[in-house]
Amino acid sequence: MIAIKRLATDMIELLFPELCNACGGHLYYGEKEICTKCLYDLPYTDYHLHTDNRVAKQLWGRLPINAAMAMLYFRKGTKVQNLMHSLKYKSQTDVGVKLGNLLGDKLKLALHYQGVDLIIPVPLHQKKERLRGYNQSEFIAIGIAEVLGIPVSTTHLLRDKSTESQTKKARYTRYENMQSIFKISQEEQLENLHVLLVDDVITTGATLEACGNALLSAGIKKLSIAAIAFAE
Numbered sequence: 001m002i003a004i005k006r007l008a009t010d011m012i013e014l015l016f017p018e019l020c021n022a023c024g025g026h027l028y029y030g031e032k033e034i035c036t037k038c039l040y041d042l043p044y045t046d047y048h049l050h051t052d053n054r055v056a057k058q059l060w061g062r063l064p065i066n067a068a069m070a071m072l073y074f075r076k077g078t079k080v081q082n083l084m085h086s087l088k089y090k091s092q093t094d095v096g097v098k099l100g101n102l103l104g105d106k107l108k109l110a111l112h113y114q115g116v117d118l119i120i121p122v123p124l125h126q127k128k129e130r131l132r133g134y135n136q137s138e139f140i141a142i143g144i145a146e147v148l149g150i151p152v153s154t155t156h157l158l159r160d161k162s163t164e165s166q167t168k169k170a171r172y173t174r175y176e177n178m179q180s181i182f183k184i185s186q187e188e189q190l191e192n193l194h195v196l197l198v199d200d201v202i203t204t205g206a207t208l209e210a211c212g213n214a215l216l217s218a219g220i221k222k223l224s225i226a227a228i229a230f231a232e
Contacts, residue, residue, distance in 0.1 A: 021086040021095050022079035033098040034083070043073040043080065045230065048110040055230050058205050063212045066194070066222045067112040070202050070230035071103045080229050084201055088132075093139045096200075099228050100143015107196075108147060113224055117193040119145055119152045122200075122211055123159040123182070140228060141198045156190055156218075157211060158183050182214040190215065194222040203231045 018027040022038035047053035047069035056068040072080050083099065086092040107113040121137035129135050141152045161181040184190065195215055199208060212223050 021092055022083050024082070033092070033095050038079055039102075041079070043075075043078070045070060045073060047071075047230075048106040048113070048226075051112055055202055055205075055225070055227070058202075059209065059212075059225070062205065063209050064216065064223070065212065066224045067110070068208075068225035069106075069110075070227040071099075071106055072229040074201050074229035074231040084229065087136045087139070087200065091133060093134055093136070096136050096139030097143040097146070100140040100145075100198075101147055102143075103140065103226060103228060104144040104147025107144065107226060113196070113226070115194050115222075116148065116150055116196045116224060118156075118190075119148075119150050119196045119198060120157050120211075120215070121152070121154065121198045122207060123154065123157055125159045125161065136200050137198055140200060144196070144198060144226070150196070156185055157215060158185055180210075182211050184214055184218040187218045191219040192221045194224065195220045197223060197225045199225070199227040201229045201231055202227045 018031075019025065020027055020031075020033075020035040020038055022034050022042070025035055025037075027033075027035055045053070047055055048071070051067055053069060055070050056065065059065055059068055074080050074084070083095055087095045087099070119141045121135060121141040123129075123137075124132070124135045135154070138152070138154055144150075145152045159181060160183045197208060197211055197215065202208065208225055212225070215223060
């Protein structure tokens with residue numbers, strides 16, 4: 001019976017092969033979303049082990065954080081860009097969960113990320129989330145939560161205003177655009193919590209700064225930040 005099931009699985013994979021979201025190659029039996037070779041070859045940082053890493057330094061003086069990190073380096077034309085493109089624009093939400101699992105494994109080793117009470121993904125505006133069908137950062141947060149056993153909230157931090165794409169804007173312009181577009185719901189439930197704010201890719205940090213300030217104004221005890229990638 002087991003042999004028959006394996007044969008059926010092999011036939012399905014032959015007719016409808018699953019491809020690695022990083023390199024585009026075929027996934028082999030037991031591989032999901034990302035092939036084993038790419039998992040080893042991805043450009044990992046060690047930022048989870050050092051509180052004075054480049055992501056944290058970028059936010060120093062802008063946001064009182066406990067810790068901040070990103071798991072991968074992001075460069076155009078690389079496997080990391082392929083992964084993020086699949087997650088954001090091809091509805092490959094399982095990629096987000098997979099990357100979140102990997103990120104959760106890193107955070108589990110970091111002393112300064114211990115004691116997190118709640119995971120909050122950076123929210124999308126309702127209109128943008130309806131168009132895309134999902135919030136990619138939420139699936140990353142779900143992946144982290146599976147590893148750390150910490151609840152995820154998508155109801156406490158809300159995006160109140162829609163903004164145009166920030167990709168080609170200068171840092172100060174991004175900062176200006178992001179002010180006062182996030183709001184807090186059920187503020188009393190956040191008081192004295194250690195919150196982990198989760199994003200997909202960190203560029204200037206303007207979005208995280210705006211989200212972080214909103215959470216801190218709600219009375220959280222400690223703010224930590226984690227993302228999949230950091231755009232150098």
